[in-house]
Amino acid sequence: MTDTRTAELLRAAAFRRLWTGDLVARLGHQIAQFMLPLTALTALQAGASDVGLVSASQTVPVIALSLVAGVAADRVPTRTLVVACNALRATGFGLLGLVYALSGLELWLLIATAVLIGSATVFYDVGYQATVPRVLTVEQLAAGNGFLQAGVSATQMAGPALAGFLVQSAGLPTALAVTALLFVAAVVSFWTLDAQDRGRDLTKARALPLAEGLKFSWRCRPIRDLCVQSGLFNLHEQAFLTVFLIYGVRSAGMSGGEVGLVIGAAAVGALTGALVTGHRSERLHAGRSVLVGLFAAALALLVPTLFAAQSRLVVVAVFLAGFFLNGFAQSLYNVFVVSLRQAIPPQEYLGAVTASYRLVSFGPMPLGALLGGALADLLGAGGALRVVALSMLVCSLFILPSPVKRFRTVRDARTGQRTEPQPPAPGRSEREAAS
Secondary structure: OOHHHHHHHHHOHHHHHHHHHHHHHHHHHHHHHHHHHHHHHHOOOOOHHHHHHHHHHHHHHHHHHHHHHHHHHHHOOHHHHHHHHHHHHHHHHHHHHHHHHHHOOOHHHHHHHHHHHHHHHHHHHHHHHHHHHHHOOHHHHHHHHHHHHHHHHHHHHHHHHHHHHHHHHHOHHHHHHHHHHHHHHHHHHHHOOOOOOOOOOHHHHHHOOHHHHHHHHHHOHHHHHHHHHHHHHHHHHHHHHHHHHHHHHHHOOOOHHHHHHHHHHHHHHHHHHHHHHHHOOOOOOHHHHHHHHHHHHHHHHHHHHOOOOOOHHHHHHHHHHHHHHHHHHHHHHHHHHHHHHHHOOOHHHHHHHHHHHHHHHHOOHHHHHHHHHHHHHHHOHHHHHHHHHHHHHHHHHHHOOOHHHHOOOHHHHHHHHOOOOOOOOOOOOHHHHOO
16 A cells, blocks of 8 residues: 555544454454453363363354344444444453452353354454445555454454463453453444445345345355355365364474464464555556465465475474465455455445355354364374365465456456346346346
């Protein structure tokens, strides 16, 4: 993003409130993701299966509620949705801290809180993604998403470390209260957000059934291609991360700290990639950036597996570089994919498209974790790493026939590839004919 474009974005009050609110909300979410299972482990002395249950309770709502969240994002005013979600998360953590301070915790209460926080997060994420194109013009989307993605990467690095520090130094009740206050700060920032709902007809959106938004996602070739490709990539990446954890500890002899350092390099790469992509978004070819980013992200994980039999120091070094480059390339891919996904759909379909995209993108991740563990048992950790990385690289080529590669800018996608609803045929209502 050029300095002029950066200054232009930061001068816009709506974007500042959007960025600030999302930054503190995501920091709160990253802390919550780490703190809830940590609470089960430390405060309740829970076993491994119970800790896993708490973690899963935060992610199951993604599968169960994404489509419902898409309907809400299309039918509820923008500010109302993001404010309500953060208020709900603040209340959940505040009550959890209060109960812990007064009477202690039980596992069922921790699981219920995890489900509540996870459900509110699904609605927030879909609503927030649908909000961005209502705040930015189509020309600003790539640069703005680069800026926003940098904030996401920064919170991914800082959240777990801050959670551990708060629990250790201030105690669990204080840590829970601080997390609640972060969500309160997000409420304050979003309270005065003027999303303008540019070009959005809430009455029309409320009349459209969910199926119409899903039809649009399937019939629009660029959206469908990006959706399926992201799902395949996330399936492979989750499998790779699962196998790498086993390989790093049992085969390469890494310490837990070294494994965390290597995987954490991806977040550093993602932050760097988001800043660079945002800075140069006006000069980059949107479609080619998607293809290059996807292929490079897979290649960055495949190359280090060729050194899996080397000494521990060599393994740490090559995987550190590989994860960094993987994160960098993913940011290149994500900034433009998110911008294209926000630019192409008509406003009344934006929530449904975002929700269906997230469902297909993130839904395969639990399967990827199971697949990675099974392959590690079958082939050994080193062999499984190579198989998963090679399959990821091959699958990254599936997008080559897609029309996405022709988009020079994000605006090209909006003007040239939008699948508009067709006029109703005789005897059919307008709503029945919408696609």
